[in-house]
Amino acid sequence: MMPKHPGAEPPLAARVHAALARSGFHSGTDLARELRVSRSAVWKAIESLRTLGVVVHAVRNRGYKLAFASVPLNPARIRAALAEDVRARVRHLETHWSLPSTNAALLERADLPIGFTDVLAAEYQTAGRGRRGRAWLAPPGGSICLSLSWGFPQVPRDLGGLALAVGVCARRALQAGITESIALKWPNDLIVRDRKLGGILIEMRAESAGPTYVVIGLGLNLTLGPELAAKIAATGTQATDLKSLGGDPRLRNELVAAIVAQIVRGLVEFEHEGLRPFATEWKSADALKGRAVHVQTAASVIRGLARGIDAGGALLVETAQGTQRLLSGDVSVRAER
DSSP: OOOSSTTOOOOHHHHHHHHHTSSSOBOHHHHHHHHTSOHHHHHHHHHHHHHTTOOEEEETTTEEEESSOOOOOOHHHHHHTSOHHHHTTEEEEEEEEEESOHHHHHHTOOOOOTTOEEEEEEEEETTOBOGGGOBOOOOTTSEEEEEEEEEESSOOTTGGGHHHHHHHHHHHHHHTTOSSOOEEETTTEEEETTEEEEEEEEEEEEOTTSOEEEEEEEEEESOOHHHHHHHHHTTTOOBOOTGGGTOOGGGHHHHHHHHHHHHHHHHHHHHHHTTHHHHHHHHHTBSSTTOEEEEEOSSOEEEEEEEEEOTTSOEEEEETTEEEEEOTTSOEEEEOO
16 A cells, blocks of 8 residues: 555555455464563554444454455555556556645646546545535545546536536446446436436646646445444445445455456546546436435425436426426436435
8 A cells, every 4th residue: 555655654554454455363472572562552543444444353372353344545556456558548547544635635636647547445435425514424444545647638518417427437437346236316426226426526727828637536435334323324325335235355456456447448538538528427327217206405495306417417307397407516416205
């Protein structure tokens, strides 16, 4: 795993977590010897992991064990799993133990060549966020916190529908590993049976009459556990995870590579053709189609029936006053039961 600063050793909590990721129990004595620290330091690192939401079992005379299988993010493994056409477009690929926000880190970079991507993943975000400023809750090892940057030579057509195209790409990568169908909830959620599996956040930096840079963030639940699921539910969101759906959370690096590959190829296609190549697939996975919804805008609440999307990716809601066209980024949608 790449440290936050080149040449710096990962924090002890990261090293303990990586050691525990190997199956079975690990005694405090063995961990201390392996990591060349005291048993007290190991215990403090375990408590730090628990504070971050990692479930660690401790059994007398056996040691410590992660409640959920995990494999540390590894940039070499991710890059090796990429096909050559995608690898050629990846300028930098980094993984970190902790960052405030992978999206924010990529937004600070201003030297990305057009048609290339920087990929950044973190085990844990101290200020991870979703759409409309909502916090993203995810423990180390139990999720994928991933961002990609991309440079378009100019503002692409259907830019408002980019999140929908990215949703289709992410769905393609994820659907290969599970049997249950993943639905897409406008504008940026991946859900299964009305429970959130992941979310997309797109942020943009446009130059005057020049290139447009976007950063695409994807948060994906791998292993939540009952305690974190309850904590997320308390925020008003019902969540699910890949493990519950039959996916293998140990294939984290391969899954990151699959997601990156689908999104990079999708971005190349989106640059030339906009939303059109993704529209049919998105509509077939539309979680809201035909359902009663209420839409919270800055000025009011709109109630009606969701009638899919238009050619530009706007949500169409049939109301008593007629069909209204709602743009991504301005509304919050909740399906009424």
